[in-house]
Amino acid sequence: MAKIELRGLAHAYNTVDGTPNYALHPLDLTWEDGGTYALLGPSGCGKSTMLNIVSGLLTPSEGRVLINGVDMTSVGAVKRNIAQVFQFPVVYPSKTVFENLAFPLRCRNKPKADIDRRVNEVAGLLNLDGLLQKSARKLTPDLKQLISLGRGLVRDDVAVILMDEPLTVIDPQLKFSLRRKLRDISARHGHTLVYVTHDQNEAMTLAEQVVVMDHGRVVQMGSPQALFEEPVHRHVGYFIGSPAMNFLEGAVDRGTVSVFGRDVGTLRSAEGRSLSQVVVGIRPEFVTLADGPEAGTLPATITDVQDMGCFAIVSADLGNSTIVKLRTPDRVPAIGAPTYLVFERDKVRFYKDNWLVS
Numbered sequence: 001m002a003k004i005e006l007r008g009l010a011h012a013y014n015t016v017d018g019t020p021n022y023a024l025h026p027l028d029l030t031w032e033d034g035g036t037y038a039l040l041g042p043s044g045c046g047k048s049t050m051l052n053i054v055s056g057l058l059t060p061s062e063g064r065v066l067i068n069g070v071d072m073t074s075v076g077a078v079k080r081n082i083a084q085v086f087q088f089p090v091v092y093p094s095k096t097v098f099e100n101l102a103f104p105l106r107c108r109n110k111p112k113a114d115i116d117r118r119v120n121e122v123a124g125l126l127n128l129d130g131l132l133q134k135s136a137r138k139l140t141p142d143l144k145q146l147i148s149l150g151r152g153l154v155r156d157d158v159a160v161i162l163m164d165e166p167l168t169v170i171d172p173q174l175k176f177s178l179r180r181k182l183r184d185i186s187a188r189h190g191h192t193l194v195y196v197t198h199d200q201n202e203a204m205t206l207a208e209q210v211v212v213m214d215h216g217r218v219v220q221m222g223s224p225q226a227l228f229e230e231p232v233h234r235h236v237g238y239f240i241g242s243p244a245m246n247f248l249e250g251a252v253d254r255g256t257v258s259v260f261g262r263d264v265g266t267l268r269s270a271e272g273r274s275l276s277q278v279v280v281g282i283r284p285e286f287v288t289l290a291d292g293p294e295a296g297t298l299p300a301t302i303t304d305v306q307d308m309g310c311f312a313i314v315s316a317d318l319g320n321s322t323i324v325k326l327r328t329p330d331r332v333p334a335i336g337a338p339t340y341l342v343f344e345r346d347k348v349r350f351y352k353d354n355w356l357v358s
């Protein structure tokens with residue numbers, strides 16, 4: 001297994017007036033040996049470009065890829081000792097399921113006993129054990145994709161396993177259990193796993209560290225908890241969490257932050273600072289409803305209630321159509337009713353030019 005380092009890495013497929021038109025802006029990242037990482041971001045943000053550079057399918061226009069400290073930037077895909085699983089199934093239709101799974105091991109002349117052991121192990125993990133002698137041609141697309149996954153997992157001597165949205169064609173029920181299995185398998189075998197997805201749930205349940213990307217830039221790499229509690233950029237607050245983080249205009253006077261003239265929090269650093277305009281960020285989970293106009297509450301009007309069964313997502317208008325969303329397990333007043341909002345003070349975050357100030 002391997003540690004992957006991306007140093008000054010960038011890629012432009014073309015130039016505009018002689019300037020690189022970056023699909024991936026210059027970045028530095030380290031993926032530790034045995035870690036599970038998700039690359040998360042909307043379509044076109046550069047996830048596949050980064051993955052294909054790591055696998056060697058694409059040569060970066062700038063920077064270096066180090067695998068276990070060795071510069072592999074100009075080494076081709078075959079020699080990088082990497083397994084890659086793509087979005088859609090890649091199987092050999094004329095071979096059986098067993099032969100498909102065995103293929104990466106046969107190519108490396110592994111002993112028959114090792115091949116039998118590993119194929120049976122991986123087939124068991126992916127519930128393919130009853131199908132090993134079936135022809136791959138006859139299987140449904142999601143079973144074919146399980147074979148692709150199995151081929152990615154069958155070698156235990158790969159440096160890293162790269163997966164590019166591999167569960168897209170898989171049935172939602174099975175998807176749920178497969179995420180867990182992928183995590184368990186990679187943990188058990190100590191694989192370094194890098195997983196591309198645009199689905200925050202997939203990223204958060206599968207990876208120890210999530211790399212959040214936007215417009216070709218890495219905006220934050222962190223644990224699911226860190227991304228939830230300390231989004232360093234507004235994009236992370238918006239992209240992680242459901243509903244997304246609330247962002248409101250505010251002002252800072254000597255370290256105290258106000259929204260609509262009400263004190264809602266204190267800057268954790270740079271005490272005493274005054275900023276005429278900041279953006280206040282608060283997760284819906286950290287907003288509650290109060291009965292009356294106590295200190296630190298914000299008057300609002302309820303504009304929408306979505307009953308989710310064991311909790312409700314409530315929208316409340318602070319005035320001028322400034323909507324705050326909150327999640328609450330409690331009974332909610334009717335739409336149109338006046339209410340008061342309380343922000344959990346130590347969960348309030350402040351942003352300037354989209355980046356976290358405190």
Ligand SMILES: Nc1ncnc2c1ncn2[C@@H]1O[C@H](COP(=O)(O)OP(=O)(O)OP(=O)(O)O)[C@@H](O)[C@H]1O
Nearest residue numbers: 013014023041042043044045046047048049050198
């Ligand atoms: N071969 C190419 N030539 C020119 N531009 C490309 C090429 N491949 C990708 N791009 C552009 O580079 C940017 C990043 O694309 P990339 O496929 O890496 O994003 P992504 O996050 O993986 O998107 P998706 O989730 O849709 O696959 C996009 O603007 C895309 O149009």
